[in-house]
Amino acid sequence: MRQLLQDFIDGELDIAMLFLTNISSIEIYEVNNEGRKRLAHAKLSKYPLERLNLSAADDAMTYQCRISTLIAGANVIEDSWRIFHASFLQSHSVSILSERINNDVSRVLTTQKLSPKVALAMPLSTKRIASNSGRLFTYLPLPLHTGFPCHIHGLFALTPDRQHLRNSEETGLVPGSTDAYVS
Secondary structure, three states: OOOHHHHHHOOOOOOOOOOOOOOOOEEEEEEEOOEEEEEEEEEEEOOOOOOOOOOOOOEEEEEEEEEEEEOOOOOOOOEEEEEEEEEEEEHHHHHHHHHHHHOOOOHHHHOOOOOOEEEEEEEEEOOOOOOOOOOEOOOOEEEEOHHHHHHOEEEOOOOOOOOOEEEOOOOOOOOOOOOOOOO
């Protein structure tokens, strides 16, 4: 269990809250016979929202946030991000998708709890994301890299273990790979 938490601290603590709406801090403690010790802490601060008027979007907004991360025995690391959220009319999305695949997708979208919402997180520091190392998120980070220099959030259809995108034809995902190809 300790290794699982350490892997989360090392690889995801600083980005885990990017697309969450109701969680603004995470603290991880180790509790043993000698007491409790804080292993790590991350806090997200959001700055004022800015509503955008995009003709295709039902609702769009952008804001800046800062994530402060403290790992035991290290200095505080602060990262700033620009987050963009957009949602689109469900009926419009169903119409476009149904036309493209020549089949009504409304039942599948409802069953899979998919909705036409997308969000992007762009680091405001060029050091933050190495080129082409952005990840896919469905609220929390997925082990799927996009090849883009930003993180992308959407309500993707996932396998139960959250390791792969679900797609019966395997288009857009190479079988056995952890990389998604977004077109």
